[in-house]
Amino acid sequence: MTPDVHPLAGLPEAVRIWEVGARDGLQNEAVSVPTEVKAELVRRLVAAGLRTVEVTSFVSPRWVPQLADAAELFTRLEQRPDVRYPVLVPNLAGLDRARAVGVRDVAVFASATETFARRNLNRGLDESLAQFEPVVAAARTDGLGVRGYVSMCFGDPWEGAVAPEAVVRVVRRLLDMGCDELSLGDTIGVATPGHVVALLDALAAAGVPRSQVGVHFHDTYGQALANTLAALQQGITTVDASAGGLGGCPYARSATGNLATEDLVWQLDGLGIRTGVDLAALVATSSWLAEYLGRPSPSRVVRALAPAPPEESA
Amino acid sequence: MTPDVHPLAGLPEAVRIWEVGARDGLQNEAVSVPTEVKAELVRRLVAAGLRTVEVTSFVSPRWVPQLADAAELFTRLEQRPDVRYPVLVPNLAGLDRARAVGVRDVAVFASATETFARRNLNRGLDESLAQFEPVVAAARTDGLGVRGYVSMCFGDPWEGAVAPEAVVRVVRRLLDMGCDELSLGDTIGVATPGHVVALLDALAAAGVPRSQVGVHFHDTYGQALANTLAALQQGITTVDASAGGLGGCPYARSATGNLATEDLVWQLDGLGIRTGVDLAALVATSSWLAEYLGRPSPSRVVRALAPAPPEESA
Numbered sequence: 001m002t003p004d005v006h007p008l009a010g011l012p013e014a015v016r017i018w019e020v021g022a023r024d025g026l027q028n029e030a031v032s033v034p035t036e037v038k039a040e041l042v043r044r045l046v047a048a049g050l051r052t053v054e055v056t057s058f059v060s061p062r063w064v065p066q067l068a069d070a071a072e073l074f075t076r077l078e079q080r081p082d083v084r085y086p087v088l089v090p091n092l093a094g095l096d097r098a099r100a101v102g103v104r105d106v107a108v109f110a111s112a113t114e115t116f117a118r119r120n121l122n123r124g125l126d127e128s129l130a131q132f133e134p135v136v137a138a139a140r141t142d143g144l145g146v147r148g149y150v151s152m153c154f155g156d157p158w159e160g161a162v163a164p165e166a167v168v169r170v171v172r173r174l175l176d177m178g179c180d181e182l183s184l185g186d187t188i189g190v191a192t193p194g195h196v197v198a199l200l201d202a203l204a205a206a207g208v209p210r211s212q213v214g215v216h217f218h219d220t221y222g223q224a225l226a227n228t229l230a231a232l233q234q235g236i237t238t239v240d241a242s243a244g245g246l247g248g249c250p251y252a253r254s255a256t257g258n259l260a261t262e263d264l265v266w267q268l269d270g271l272g273i274r275t276g277v278d279l280a281a282l283v284a285t286s287s288w289l290a291e292y293l294g295r296p297s298p299s300r301v302v303r304a305l306a307p308a309p310p311e312e313s314a
Numbered sequence: 315m316t317p318d319v320h321p322l323a324g325l326p327e328a329v330r331i332w333e334v335g336a337r338d339g340l341q342n343e344a345v346s347v348p349t350e351v352k353a354e355l356v357r358r359l360v361a362a363g364l365r366t367v368e369v370t371s372f373v374s375p376r377w378v379p380q381l382a383d384a385a386e387l388f389t390r391l392e393q394r395p396d397v398r399y400p401v402l403v404p405n406l407a408g409l410d411r412a413r414a415v416g417v418r419d420v421a422v423f424a425s426a427t428e429t430f431a432r433r434n435l436n437r438g439l440d441e442s443l444a445q446f447e448p449v450v451a452a453a454r455t456d457g458l459g460v461r462g463y464v465s466m467c468f469g470d471p472w473e474g475a476v477a478p479e480a481v482v483r484v485v486r487r488l489l490d491m492g493c494d495e496l497s498l499g500d501t502i503g504v505a506t507p508g509h510v511v512a513l514l515d516a517l518a519a520a521g522v523p524r525s526q527v528g529v530h531f532h533d534t535y536g537q538a539l540a541n542t543l544a545a546l547q548q549g550i551t552t553v554d555a556s557a558g559g560l561g562g563c564p565y566a567r568s569a570t571g572n573l574a575t576e577d578l579v580w581q582l583d584g585l586g587i588r589t590g591v592d593l594a595a596l597v598a599t600s601s602w603l604a605e606y607l608g609r610p611s612p613s614r615v616v617r618a619l620a621p622a623p624p625e626e627s628a
Contacts, residue, residue: 192581193581222613225539226539229544271507
């Protein structure tokens with residue numbers, strides 16, 4: 001691959017990749033992954049050049065037993081001034097557990113739609129947002145960075161297409177309560193580029209600067225990278241991705257989920273956009289994890305570049 | 315999915331999909347597919363709304379035994395004034411066989427690089443282009459439409475990145491000999507959007523109008539749909555795709571190949587760009603063929619929308 005001699009108009013010079021594979025990917029694993037394997041994954045992601053690596057979720061172990069080791073995992077990581085390890089906190093109890101081990105960046109997980117809020121968070125949309133207010137306020141008082149995830153920003157399995165105005169309303173609530181950045185999630189992967197631009201325009205019209213907005217696309221319908229390109233052309237510089245394409249939405253039958261970080265880096269490298277990521281090291285990391293999990297990575301780049309497994313190369 | 319309320323700037327109102335699955339897809343099958351199954355595939359593609367369906371290749375049966383039934387297959391198709399059934403013709407013998415059964419649109423298959431010409435066509439680049447001259451001339455004399463495929467337009471497994479100037483030279487030769495349109499192939503799937511724009515710009519600077527240029531992307535590195543979006547924004551209105559993502563490059567180890575028509579239609583539907591294709595009918599067609607071939611479609615849309623097979627739904 002050679003960097004493009006002719007970048008498209010409007011593209012940024014650098015993109016911050018918000019790596020979610022360790023959290024979003026492994027939390028969906030049917031079998032529990034040992035804490036040391038999770039820690040090793042995070043270490044390898046950092047070694048590959050990623051500088052924002054979401055680690056885990058301080059959710060109640062009763063809800064997600066796979067994440068019961070959140071505090072233990074966090075303490076095994078090397079703290080570096082140039083690396084952020086955000087974690088999800090669903091409530092004050094989770095925030096307290098996170099603060100106790102020195103977490104500096106947290107995220108809350110909101111929904112753009114009423115139905116998903118009720119199904120995923122077990123309470124109504126306004127009620128769930130109200131619940132985040134003391135969490136965000138306490139985190140800000142402690143000087144933590146706070147990200148607000150907004151899921152179902154484009155479509156919802158029960159409600160269908162989601163109007164940009166609905167997303168704007170939730171985003172404004174999250175910013176007003178103190179979130180310093182947002183992630184717009186296409187949780188079921190239905191978005192197309194015009195819808196992406198429409199939402200970003202609606203947010204700008206509501207006074208939300210591009211610099212506070214990240215995008216989080218899923219590849220369920222193969223649209224994630226094209227949607228990302230449309231967002232980059234609109235000035236977005238934070239893109240969520242998952243090493244090896246780990247994870248996804250448990251509500252979609254398809255195995256495809258998060259945009260694979262490798263597929264994203266291939267595009268950004270080609271466009272001459274800096275990410276700081278060493279693609280070969282990242283592919284090696286995802287290959288290592290795929291071997292551990294016992295199934296091939298859904299990332300096209302990983303499949304194309306990874307060394308052939310022994311049975312194939314024979 | 316809801317059509318976007320806010321299409322991106324520069325996009326066309328309609329796109330012609332050049333469906334290559336029946337030819338490019340099935341010719342790579344290890345087992346020979348019966349002629350009637352091929353004919354049924356073409357019929358179903360037309361019934362799903364596709365109007366340019368590449369059918370087969372009139373190549374010597376000694377080279378590609380799977381395509382020995384080219385003439386027989388063509389005669390089984392319903393000829394309609396609104397449907398084009400292009401076929402590949404490698405030489406005058408192939409053209410004669412195609413004309414004998416009433417073919418109205420043919421295509422020749424050139425390479426942008428010397429190495430691929432020698433490996434795939436068994437002769438040098440200039441020599442292979444010279445061989446096409448009498449084929450194209452004879453086809454034009456008979457009033458046939460003639461497309462020129464150019465493979466390896468962005469990268470070559472042996473030569474690395476391919477300079478736009480090399481592609482321009484081959485394209486000019488093909489137009490000068492009488493081809494009325496071109497297909498720019500990213501045979502190994504390495505292109506990124508800036509490279510796409512650079513090539514289209516170089517072609518325009520050489521006097522090649524956008525209306526004569528189609529794009530043919532492979533998804534080996536997951537880039538096909540983003541590259542398509544970049545091309546559409548540059549005014550390209552002909553896009554090659556393969557139903558269910560059939561086919562691909564035999565030189566790449568990855569199973570991923572041609573851009574899946576379904577993934578393309580999902581994007582175009584979302585952008586409000588007309589294609590005439592009924593996505594549900596197309597997904598049903600690809601599901602039917604996947605069941606026949608005994609393996610799942612690589613198309614993300616097909617996997618997401620196709621009815622679950624019996625063993626999964628139990």
